[in-house]
Amino acid sequence: MATRRGVGIGAFANRNQTSQSYANHGATLRSAHLASLQTQLSVFQSLLHTFAIEHGSKIKSNPTFRAEFARMCNAIGVDPLAGSNVKGKNSRKGQGENASFWTQIMGGDMNDFYFEVAVRVVELCRETRSENGGLIGVEECRKRVGKGKAIGSGLEVTDDDVLRAVKSLEPLGSGLAIIRVGSKQYIRSVPKELNTDQSTVLEVIQVLGYVSISMLRVNLKWEEARAQTVVDDLLADGLVWLDAQGEENEYWSPQNLLDDSG
């Protein structure tokens, strides 16, 4: 009775003991838990590793496969890019925590892959800046990267790869950004914000191929001055090309020009 109720000095010792053993037990449980989680994680990592090694070349060469792989990594909360931005290529083995997750898994190949894509994207943006004013559709970009310049230098990539590659450049302050106009995504390589009117006009061009002042007036109920200002601005930024040989001046987007210029 006395012990149960804990009356007297001995009770303190007892209570201490009890909480001590609870704590001990808790610690044991925690460490057991931790150990099992660690085992799970390492099993998972080694599986992923085996998988990546087994299918490494496929991951690199097959865009659909790669996208699925990336999706899988996303689903289980592994961000390949968060991993690959860690500068860890030279510090692998032994200092496991410093090397990036992706580097560990793919032996650096995956990093390299996205960086390679990124390099091509930057190259393409620079090359085409004078013809498209520094705005290039993600889709066009993907096609061009896919073609490559030299024979056999084509990289088969998906839009997703291109987006990832652009994202991977962010820490470098590359000035590349993804913007959305209407239903299309663009890579913007000049520091320039489009205002609402300009975006609207670009959206109309996406749909119709070109615009003219009267089209803008009729369809958007804009004043002539407003339409003219927007179009002149776009022209000054090199985002549209002028065709003055029709009945009325027409303004075209240079996005589909990209197929050639080889």
Added chain:
Amino acid sequence: MTTAPPFQFPSTYSFPPFFTPQPNSATRTSQLQKWSSLVQSWCRHHRIYRLTLSDAIESPLFYNSALRKRLSMKDARDVLDWMAKSEEEGGGGQRAEWIDGNSKTVARIWWKRPEEWAGIVADWVENTGQKNVVLTVYELIEGEGAMSQEWHGMDTDVMLKSLNVLVKRGKAQVFGGEGQEGVKFF
């Protein structure tokens, strides 16, 4: 014009604004570059060494009949003017040259620069073991030996200019009067 496979126009050719000089200078530069490479590949395809402007603006090169767009005489001349300038002057690297001076109606198109031609001819001579052999320029251009070569049927002027490059490098010697030039390679 030959009966070879038809010329493949780049996709720029079906882009209507391509035929209007662009008001934006950066865009304009890009446009001129595209025109320059189109003119060069057109001339290479049809083995044209001199382009007569008045004919050219009626040919598919400067007149897209499907789009009903064309370069005017002035615009076409601007393109060739740009091509004629060196890259340092902000031009297209001397890929064209007016033959009739300031009247600017006929231009030589250097789809290969004389230095490039010189290199090709010199390689050919080397590979066919014709060093120290005397050839006439006519032979070089029209001869059976050079039948399969890219310069076959070339303008004599162009060939002489290219040979001059070799002469300057001390790799060839040209002699004989006009129309009967001979050449010896070292």
